[in-house]
Amino acid sequence: MILPPNVKMTPMLSQYVEWKKKYPDCLLFFRMGDFYEMFFEDAQKASEILDIALTSRDPSKSIPMAGVPFHAVDNYLGKLVKAGYKVAICEQVSVPDGKSLVDRRVIRIVTPGTYVPEEAGEEGRLASINLLNDDTIALAMLSVNTGCLEAGVLKKEEALSLITGFNPGEVLIPDTIKREDLPVELQNFFILQRTKEQFTPDGAARWLCKIFNVPALSVFGLEEGAFDTGCAGAVLHYLEETQFGAIQHVTRIYPLREKHFLHLDVASQQNLELVSGDGPTLYSVLNKCKNPMGRRLLREWILRPLLDQDAINKRQNGVEFLVQDPVVRQKLQNLLGECRDIERASSRLSLGTGNPRDLAAIRDTLLLIPLVYGYCKSSPLEKFISSDNSLETLSTLLASALCDEVPRHLHNGDVIRTGFNSELDSWRELREHGDQWLDQYLEKEKAKTDIPKLKVGSNKIFGYYLEISKGNLDKVPENYIRKQTLVSAERFITPELKEFEEKMAASEQEIASLESKIYADLVQHTLEHVQKIQDGAAMLSCIDVLASLAQVAWERNYIRPQINNGLNLKIEGGRHPVIEATFLDLPFVPNDIVLDGDEERIALITGPNMAGKSTYLRMAALLVIMAQMGAFIPAAEASMGLMDRVFTRIGARDELSRGNSTFMVEMIETANILHNVTDRSIVVLDEIGRGTSTYDGMSIAWAVLEYLDHGCGSKPKVLFATHYHELVALEDHLNGLKNLSMAVHEGERGISFLYKVVDGPADRSYGIEVARLAGIPPAVLKRAFHLLETFERADEVKPSGGVMETSQQIQLFPVSSQAIIEELAAIDPNKMTPFRALEMMYKITDQCREELQSHGNT
Numbered sequence: 036m037i038l039p040p041n042v043k044m045t046p047m048l049s050q051y052v053e054w055k056k057k058y059p060d061c062l063l064f065f066r067m068g069d070f071y072e073m074f075f076e077d078a079q080k081a082s083e084i085l086d087i088a089l090t091s092r093d094p095s096k097s098i099p100m101a102g103v104p105f106h107a108v109d110n111y112l113g114k115l116v117k118a119g120y121k122v123a124i125c126e127q128v129s130v131p132d133g134k135s136l137v138d139r140r141v142i143r144i145v146t147p148g149t150y151v152p153e154e155a156g157e158e159g160r161l162a163s164i165n166l167l168n169d170d171t172i173a174l175a176m177l178s179v180n181t182g183c184l185e186a187g188v189l190k191k192e193e194a195l196s197l198i199t200g201f202n203p204g205e206v207l208i209p210d211t212i213k214r215e216d217l218p219v220e221l222q223n224f225f226i227l228q229r230t231k232e233q234f235t236p237d238g239a240a241r242w243l244c245k246i247f248n249v250p251a252l253s254v255f256g257l258e259e260g261a262f263d264t265g266c267a268g269a270v271l272h273y274l275e276e277t278q279f280g281a282i283q284h285v286t287r288i289y290p291l292r293e294k295h296f297l298h299l300d301v302a303s304q305q306n307l308e309l310v311s312g313d314g315p316t317l318y319s320v321l322n323k324c325k326n327p328m329g330r331r332l333l334r335e336w337i338l339r340p341l342l343d344q345d346a347i348n349k350r351q352n353g354v355e356f357l358v359q360d361p362v363v364r365q366k367l368q369n370l371l372g373e374c375r376d377i378e379r380a381s382s383r384l385s386l387g388t389g390n391p392r393d394l395a396a397i398r399d400t401l402l403l404i405p406l407v408y409g410y411c412k413s414s415p416l417e418k419f420i421s422s423d424n425s426l427e428t429l430s431t432l433l434a435s436a437l438c439d440e441v442p443r444h445l446h447n448g449d450v451i452r453t454g455f456n457s458e459l460d461s462w463r464e465l466r467e468h469g470d471q472w473l474d475q476y477l478e479k480e481k482a483k484t485d486i487p488k489l490k491v492g493s494n495k496i497f498g499y500y501l502e503i504s505k506g507n508l509d510k511v512p513e514n515y516i517r518k519q520t521l522v523s524a525e526r527f528i529t530p531e532l533k534e535f536e537e538k539m540a541a542s543e544q545e546i547a548s549l550e551s552k553i554y555a556d557l558v559q560h561t562l563e564h565v566q567k568i569q570d571g572a573a574m575l576s577c578i579d580v581l582a583s584l585a586q587v588a589w590e591r592n593y594i595r596p597q598i599n600n601g602l603n604l605k606i607e608g609g610r611h612p613v614i615e616a617t618f619l620d621l622p623f624v625p626n627d628i629v630l631d632g633d634e635e636r637i638a639l640i641t642g643p644n645m646a647g648k649s650t651y652l653r654m655a656a657l658l659v660i661m662a663q664m665g666a667f668i669p670a671a672e673a674s675m676g677l678m679d680r681v682f683t684r685i686g687a688r689d690e691l692s693r694g695n696s697t698f699m700v701e702m703i704e705t706a707n708i709l710h711n712v713t714d715r716s717i718v719v720l721d722e723i724g725r726g727t728s729t730y731d732g733m734s735i736a737w738a739v740l741e742y743l744d745h746g747c748g749s750k751p752k753v754l755f756a757t758h759y760h761e762l763v764a765l766e767d768h769l770n771g772l773k774n775l776s777m778a779v780h781e782g783e784r785g786i787s788f789l790y791k792v793v794d795g796p797a798d799r800s801y802g803i804e805v806a807r808l809a810g811i812p813p814a815v816l817k818r819a820f821h822l823l824e825t826f827e828r829a830d831e832v833k834p835s836g837g838v839m840e841t842s843q844q845i846q847l848f849p850v851s852s853q854a855i856i857e858e859l860a861a862i863d864p865n866k867m868t869p870f871r872a873l874e875m876m877y878k879i880t881d882q883c884r885e886e887l888q889s890h891g892n893t
C-alpha cells in the first residue's frame with residue numbers, strides 16, 4: 036500500500052498499515068470502539084460504493100477516513116461483496132484501558148462466496164471447478180450458509196447446468212486454467228485462481244479425511260483419487276482460510292453423480308422461468324413453504340427433478356398423504372411456520388458470526404421438532420424423518436440456559452437465564468441489591484450527620500458521591516473526602532461508597548464475562564451436535580416442501596401423475612401451472628398431450644399467433660419437471676415414462692454481450708439438442724428458424740424435424756411449434772410425426788382463439804387477422820392481403836429446394852392508392868370528432884402526396 040506523503044504516523048495508524056499489508060487484496064475494516072474504520076484508498080473506495088461520508092483523520096486532511104457502525108455492519112458487507120470486494124475484519128482483541136494501544140487481529144475475511152448475512156438471502160455459495168477435458172468437468176459446490184458440500188465429476192453440460200442453478204458468489208479454479216478458457220456460462224461469475232496443488236486429489240483426500248475424521252472418502256461415496264476430491268478440498272480450504280478454521284458446520288461430502296437428476300440445461304432453466312424470471316415462475320407458484328429452509332429446498336427440487344422412480348413415488352406418497360389430510364397439513368404448516376432457519380443459524384455460529392438470537396432460534400426449533408415428528412410418524416412422511424432423538428438433551432440445555440427473549444448482541448446482557456448458573460446469579464443479585472444498599476446507607480448517613488437533605492448520586496468522573504448543601508457544610512464528618520465544589524453544594528466520597536462502587540463495577544464485569552463464557556460453552560456444545568441439527572433441518576425442509584406441494588395441489592386441483600418406465604407421455608386435460616395461477620380471471624383451457632415412443636412422438640403444432648402454441652409447449656415441459664420432482668400436476672389424468680432430459684429452444688434470447696446474435700443463440704441451442712437427445716428426452720422447439728430469412732429458416736426447421744424423426748439414432752419426444760405452414764406436409768413423409776393445431780373460431784367480426792389443441796394441421800396461418808386484432812391500420816392490412824395472394828400464387832415451396840425466383844418476388848410499394856381509397860371508405864364521418872376528422876385529413880393528404888411522388892408526379 037502506498038501512503039500519501041506527509042502522513043504523520045501514530046501507533047494506531049502503524050498498526051492499521053501493518054494489517055493492511057497482510058491483506059492487500061481486501062478492504063480492511065478496522066474496529067475502533069463502536070465503528071469499523073477504513074483509511075486511505077480503502078476509505079475512498081468504500082465511501083463511493085457504500086455512499087458514506089469520506090472524512091479525514093487529521094487536520095491536514097492527508098488521511099482519508101470512512102467508517103460504518105459495527106451494529107449495522109452486515110448491510111455494508113453485503114453491498115461490498117456484491118460489488119466483488121473482499122473485506123478483512125480486524126477486531127479489537129484486548130480490553131481498551133485508555134493507556135496502551137488496543138491489540139487488534141484480523142478474525143475473518145468476508146468474500147462474495149462466503150458471506151452469510153444475518154437476514155436470509157441467497158448469499159454464501161462457493162464453487163470450484165477443474166476442466167478435465169473438452170467434455171468433462173470436476174466440480175464441488177459448497178453452501179456456506181447450510182454447510183452442504185457436494186462434489187462430482189460430470190459431463191460438461193450437466194456440470195454447467197448444476198453450477199448455473201447453484202449461482203455461486205465465487206468460482207475457484209486452478210491457476211493452470213486461464214479465465215478466458217472457461218466455458219462462457221461461467222464467465223459472468225467472480226472467478227478466483229488458486230494454486231493447482233490445492234486441487235490435487237490425493238493431497239485433498241488426506242486433508243478432508245482428517246477434517247471429517249473418516250478413514251477414506253469412500254464412506255461418503257466418493258471415488259478414490261478422482262478430481263472432484265481435489266475440488267472439494269479446494270473449496271473447503273478456501274472457506275477455512277477465510278474463516279480462520281471455522282468450518283465445523285461442514286460435516287460431510289455429498290457425491291454428485293452423472294444422470295442422477297433429470298438434466299435441465301442452462302437455457303431450459305431460463306426459458307421455462309423455473310426459479311427466476313421477469314414475472315411469476317414455477318417456483319413462485321409452488322412456493323407455499325413456511326420457512327426459509329423449505330424455500331431453499333423447493334428451489335433445489337425444481338432444478339433437480341429425479342430419475343429414480345422409487346424416490347419420486349416416495350415424495351408423491353408424502354404429497355398425497357398431505358393432500359388427503361388437510362388437518363394434519365395445516366397443523367404441520369403451523370408448526371413449520373414457527374420453525375426458524377436452524378441450518379443457517381448453526382452455520383453462522385460455526386463461522387463465528389452468529390449471535391444469541393441464532394442460539395435461541397436453534398432452541399425454539401429443537402423444541403418443535405418432536406411435535407413435527409409426532410405428526411409424521413406412522414404415515415408416508417415417516418420416510419423423511421430420522422428417528423434419532425438425541426437432540427433432546429441439547430434442546431433441554433438451551434431451554435434452561437437462555438432467557439426467553441435474548442438480545443442480538445451478547446454485550447447487552449440478559450442472555451443467560453436466572454437459575455442456570457449460581458455464580459452468575461449471585462453477581463446479579465449483588466447488582467440488583469445495590470440500590471437497596473445505597474438507600475440504606477443514605478438513611479444511615481443522614482441520621483449520623485443530622486443532614487436530612489443529604490443526597491447520593493454518581494457520575495463518570497468520581498463515581499458515587501454524597502452531596503451536601505453549602506448551609507450544612509459545618510456538619511460534614513471527618514472521613515468524608517471532598518471531591519467537587521458546586522455553586523450551592525459540595526460533593527464528597529467516603530470509603531464505604533468507594534468499596535460499594537468497586538463491587539458494582541466488579542459485578543458488571545463478572546456478569547459480562549460469566550455470560551460470555553457460558554454463551555461460548557453453549558455455542559461449542561451446540562456445534563458438537565451440528566450434524567444432527569442439520570439432519571433435523573433436512574427433515575423440516577422436506578416436510579415443508581411436501582406440505583407446500585400438497586397445499587398447491589389441494590388449492591388448484593392437481594393430480595398425482597403415474598410415473599413408469601415406459602416411453603409414453605399421456606396427459607389429459609393438462610394446464611399450464613403458471614398461467615393458470617396468474618391470470619385468474621381467464622379460465623385456462625385444458626389440453627391433452629399424447630406422445631409415444633414410436634409413431635406419434637413428434638407433434639408439429641401450427642396455428643395463428645397468440646393461439647396458445649408456446650403455452651402448450653411450455654406446459655408439456657413444466658408438467659414433466661413437476662412430475663419428476665415428485666409434485667402433483669395440473670391435469671385431469673397423467674401417466675408418463677421417466678424422462679432423462681428436457682430440452683427447450685424457446686423465444687429470442689439475445690446474448691449480444693457475449694457476441695452472439697439472436698439467431699446464433701437459437702442455432703447453438705438447437706445444435707446442442709440435436710447432439711444430445713436420447714429416447715427418454717423431451718424436446719420443445721418453438722418456431723426454430725424464425726431468426727433468419729423465411730426460406731433459410733424453413734429449410735432448417737424441415738431438416739431438424741427429419742433428423743429428429745430418423746437421423747439422430749434416438750427417438751425423443753418432440754413438440755414443435757411453427758409458422759411455416761409448409762411443414763405440415765411432413766406428416767406424409769415422416770413416420771413419427773403427427774400434425775396438431777390450435778383451434779380458432781372464425782366469426783363475422785374476425786377470428787377468436789379457442790386455445791384448444793386439435794388433431795390435424797391449421798388450414799392457414801391467420802397472421803393478418805391477428806394483425807387486425809392488434810390494431811394494425813386497415814391500409815396496411817389490405818396491402819398485406821394483396822401481397823399474401825401474390826405469394827400464394829407463386830410457386831409452392833418444395834422440400835427439394837424450390838426457392839422463389841427473383842422475378843417472382845414482389846416489389847414492395849409504399850401504401851397504394853387502392854389502400855387509401857379503402858381507408859377513406861372505412862371512415863364513418865358521423866362518428867368522428869372534428870379534431871379526429873382534421874387529423875385524418877392531414878394523414879390522407881400526406882399519403883396521397885407520397886403516392887404521387889412515388890410515381891414521379893410531384
Ligand SMILES: Nc1ncnc2c1ncn2[C@@H]1O[C@H](COP(=O)(O)OP(=O)(O)OP(=O)(O)O)[C@@H](O)[C@H]1O
Nearest residue numbers: 622623624625643644645646647648649650651790
Ligand atoms: N390453453 C389456454 N387457455 C387460456 N389461455 C391461453 C391458453 N393458451 C394460451 N393462452 C393465452 O394466450 C396467450 C398467447 O399464447 P401463446 O403465446 O402460447 O401463443 P402462440 O401461439 O405461441 O403465439 P405466437 O405464435 O405469437 O408466439 C397466452 O399469454 C395466454 O394468456
